Amino acid sequence: MAPRDSIPADDALIQRLRSGDEEALTLLYREHQAEIYRFALHMSGSHPIAEEVTQESFLALIRDPQRFDPARGPVLAYLFGIARNQVRRAMERDRRLQPLGGEQTLDDLPGPSAIEADAERSDRTERIERVRRAVLSLPTPYREVLVLCDLQQKSYAQAAAQLDCPVGTVRSRLNRARTLVMAKLSGTAVSRDPGERSAGRERTGLLRLPAGE
Amino acid sequence: MNCKEFHEIAHELLHPESAPVEAVRLGLAHTLVCEDCAAHLAAERALDEQLNELAAVYAEAEAPPSVERALLTAFRGGSDAQRSRRWPRWTFAFSWRWAAPVALATAAAVLLLAGVLHHRSTVGTNTNVHAMPAPQSLPAGPQAAPAPALASVTSSEASPQSASADANWSNGFVALPDSATGDSLDGGAILRIEMPASALASLGLPTTGAEGDQLVPADVVVGQDGTLRAIRLATD
Numbered sequence: 001m002a003p004r005d006s007i008p009a010d011d012a013l014i015q016r017l018r019s020g021d022e023e024a025l026t027l028l029y030r031e032h033q034a035e036i037y038r039f040a041l042h043m044s045g046s047h048p049i050a051e052e053v054t055q056e057s058f059l060a061l062i063r064d065p066q067r068f069d070p071a072r073g074p075v076l077a078y079l080f081g082i083a084r085n086q087v088r089r090a091m092e093r094d095r096r097l098q099p100l101g102g103e104q105t106l107d108d109l110p111g112p113s114a115i116e117a118d119a120e121r122s123d124r125t126e127r128i129e130r131v132r133r134a135v136l137s138l139p140t141p142y143r144e145v146l147v148l149c150d151l152q153q154k155s156y157a158q159a160a161a162q163l164d165c166p167v168g169t170v171r172s173r174l175n176r177a178r179t180l181v182m183a184k185l186s187g188t189a190v191s192r193d194p195g196e197r198s199a200g201r202e203r204t205g206l207l208r209l210p211a212g213e
Numbered sequence: 214m215n216c217k218e219f220h221e222i223a224h225e226l227l228h229p230e231s232a233p234v235e236a237v238r239l240g241l242a243h244t245l246v247c248e249d250c251a252a253h254l255a256a257e258r259a260l261d262e263q264l265n266e267l268a269a270v271y272a273e274a275e276a277p278p279s280v281e282r283a284l285l286t287a288f289r290g291g292s293d294a295q296r297s298r299r300w301p302r303w304t305f306a307f308s309w310r311w312a313a314p315v316a317l318a319t320a321a322a323v324l325l326l327a328g329v330l331h332h333r334s335t336v337g338t339n340t341n342v343h344a345m346p347a348p349q350s351l352p353a354g355p356q357a358a359p360a361p362a363l364a365s366v367t368s369s370e371a372s373p374q375s376a377s378a379d380a381n382w383s384n385g386f387v388a389l390p391d392s393a394t395g396d397s398l399d400g401g402a403i404l405r406i407e408m409p410a411s412a413l414a415s416l417g418l419p420t421t422g423a424e425g426d427q428l429v430p431a432d433v434v435v436g437q438d439g440t441l442r443a444i445r446l447a448t449d
Contacts, residue, residue: 025288029281037276047274054276055283062288128270131263150261151268156231171225178224182260 010075018065029058032076035152036083042147043087045136049094053086073161080162088140134184142177149174214239219250223257385445386434387418403432405447418446 010031016024033054040053057079061068068078135143135151148159149170156174160167219240225232226240244251407430410423423429430447 022285022288025284026281029284033280034275038271038274041271041274050274051276051280055280058280058284059287062284124266127263128266131267135264135267146264150264151271153268172221175221175224178257178260179220181264182256185260185263 011070036079040087042151049090053083056086057082077162134181138177142173145170145173146177214243216250219243223254227261386443388443389441402435
């Protein structure tokens with residue numbers, strides 16, 4: 001999310017956009033596109049979907065800039081709101097990409113430097129791929145929070161603003177999301193019983209799921 | 214702090230700036246007395262490292278330039294529409310720029326429509342002719358019959374004033390003024406009409422005693438282009 005002191009600048013750009021100023025669109029796009037694109041990419045695991053979501057989010061702003069109300073939040077939060085819906089629609093439409101699919105594997109992504117040994121590279125690639133699959137397997141509300149807070153380094157307040165929910169909800173969803181990812185990575189099931197003893201989970205292979213939000 | 218409370222804030226201990234100072238202090242103190250929670254904190258730290266690795270893979274990811282180009286194209290299209298609504302003068306200029314192509318397209322459409330309508334009427338009248346023989350009595354409206362061979366009827370031979378005395382009539386028809394040559398009458402049709410005796414007289418046709426506005430039956434030849442070519446008194 002953009003820093004608070006950048007909001008007036010965004011508001012000014014929106015005003016210029018409404019009057020047909022092309023440069024304002026360019027500035028807004030270049031300021032925020034990467035955030036939207038990476039969010040969609042982490043959420044979907046698909047570059048084409050991320051591209052589509054980014055384009056559709058800004059197209060919505062172009063088509064009807066009057067719908068953006070600065071009183072309700074910054075423009076990035078508005079774009080995130082559109083992007084979230086677009087991601088859901090795109091993934092529902094193309095279920096073969098959900099949750100583990102994707103036309104691109106980590107082998108195609110920037111990897112370690114060339115001097116790294118193949119084995120090390122393979123281990124790293126496999127490790128990242130496992131994490132990526134675990135993240136993509138999360139239910140959408142948990143995945144959104146984990147992507148924003150842990151992969152895009154947003155604060156709780158920023159994530160709450162972009163998701164339009166209380167900070168407490170962000171905290172509890174993030175806690176649960178991390179627990180689910182750890183369980184996925186360790187191959188254990190998750191218990192919803194917060195009173196279960198830790199020693200017990202080691203024996204039974206259960207991870208304790210913290211109390212719900 | 215108990216284990217349940219610890220688990221709720223464990224991930225926040227990795228980012229002390231995001232948690233209350235007192236909660237961080239109590240949580241870290243709890244790991245000193247609880248091995249399980251200490252192990253859980255280590256697992257949280259390991260997960261953090263793995264997530265950071267994943268984040269690094271996409272850290273520089275951006276939308277391709279084609280997205281920006283597409284958006285600018287869409288924006289320019291929308292802006293043009295807005296300007297045309299805002300400033301009528303722009304619309305005026307726009308109209309002039311497209312005036313010639315629009316006029317040509319309109320003319321072509323009119324010609325095409327006229328051709329289609331004429332073709333339908335010709336086909337329709339010929340169909341009537343084949344389905345219904347020439348009337349023996351005067352119909353209330355126009356009736357059609359096949360056009361005769363009118364090759365001999367030409368405009369040069371069709372002066373109305375001389376028609377009554379001219380041998381160039383064919384099947385009793387006399388060419389009408391301003392009609393085209395008879396060669397184009399092939400495929401035309403004959404329509405039975407009624408017209409005032411005075412009008413027939415002005416064309417040089419005998420009115421058989423009828424006068425003035427009295428209606429007299431007549432047959433007219435309609436060419437393929439829809440124009441009247443010749444006329445005669447109805448004889449049957």
